[in-house]
Amino acid sequence: EIVLTQSPGTLSLSPGERATLSCRASQSVSRSYLAWYQQRPGQAPRLLIHGASSRAAGIPDRFSGSGSGTDFTLTISRLEPEDFAVYFCQQYDISPRTFGQGTKLEIK
């Protein structure tokens, strides 16, 4: 199965700063079948990005996804207070579909 490794495990930043989250796959994710989700404490995961770079409906344009092959990135251009949460990547190219272990974005 494809193992997704997210880094860093925890990222401490201040509102207004730029966040860069990484997701590295153990083998190539073809067709860019990679998604990013946000999960706030006690809430349902929320789809942010699918197809590596396509924003889901209603997602602000400060969220952007990029990458291909084995290296993918989620960028939040200017952090808002509500952006501090856990972020997961997921590949849906090869069965079994797998998730990364998550990056916690916390307020510095």
Add this chain to the structure above:
Amino acid sequence: DVQLVESGGGLVQPGGSLRLSCAASGFTFSSWSMNWVRQAPGKGLEWISYISSSSRVIYYADSVRGRFTISRDNAKNSLFLQMDSLRDEDTAVYHCARVDISRGWYEDYWGQGTLVTVSS
């Protein structure tokens, strides 16, 4: 708005059974495939089962195959997960999620989840 609300979680002994439900609203449930995804305490997410809109296609993760059964009732906008022969390692929050199968398949809406605790 799309809403998914899970119920049926609780404390159960190893070897026991539990049936989870997911009530869907805000979209045409009968037109969408659905997944169950779980999250063990302090761990990542694990997909466990998929059902197509008509129930014709069903998949399970190896970790639950033969013990869990997914089903749906389109007339009642409801998704179910029958969990038998439960093990300690099945302890997790169980989320139902709507699946977009237009290009690959990924979850586009999730419920908050229901906690299942397997312990003696």
